Amino acid sequence: MSRPSNALVLFSGGQDSTTCLAWALTRFARVETIGFDYGQRHSVEMTCRRRIRDKIVGVLPQTKDRLGEDHVLDLSVLGEMSETALTRDREIELGRSGLPSTFVPGRNIVFFTFAAALAYRRQIFDLVGGMCETDYSGYPDCRDETIKSVAETLSLGMDERFHIHTPLMWLSKSESWSLAYELGGEALIELIVEETHTCYLGERGTRHVWGYGCGLCPACDLRAKGYNVYTSTL
Secondary structure (H helix, E strand, C coil): CCCCCEEEEECCCCHHHHHHHHHHHCCCCEEEEEEEECCCCCCCHHHHHHHHHHHHHHHCHHHCCCEEEEEEEECHHHHHHCCCCCCCCCCCCECCCCCECCCCCCHHHHHHHHHHHHHHHCCCCEEECCCCCCCCCCCHHHCHHHHHHHHHHHHHHHCCCCEEECCCCCCCHHHHHHHHHHHHHHHHHHHHHHHCCCCCCCCCCCEECCEECCCCCHHHHHHHHHHHHHHHCC
């Protein structure tokens, strides 16, 4: 028997996961979302994700019957274990390993494991994540090789074939902005600018042309540079 065309999107409320949600809505008959509360310093994203879900079907009206349930899991234990700049009030800097202090060890592996466990119960075998190897902070759990390995492990461990889709994997940040435009035009770009959250510090007091954030942390810097390149090509 053929499986239903359903997907579960790892949805944080950020630019990348919002673009991936739009991507999934245009490709699957039914799309559910999952978010993780792990004590992140930028916990404002949990509020942003609810607003984005409420508004995205207005931006993509042809998909209004496709957006399904939202799931939020408490993974506070991950934050308690992680002495990182994403889960503690500490400086963002490069460590001796060469990785930034924002790296939360095993985060994406944990996320996909819990997402797959939920998806298995709901008979969903297509998972979507916003990981990217082109423009990223050096996180090893964002690499294509890691994601493929996780998909294989989940498939073996649950005796079901899981597919992990990473539509942004080989895109630069400017190309991610372009993909958003292709998916939803100026309306989706506006939604991303106004409602998504990327800033590591959780700053939403300052509105830039590319959205809200401190404008100084690595996440803001990457988003701003990508937006500037994207708009320069219009």
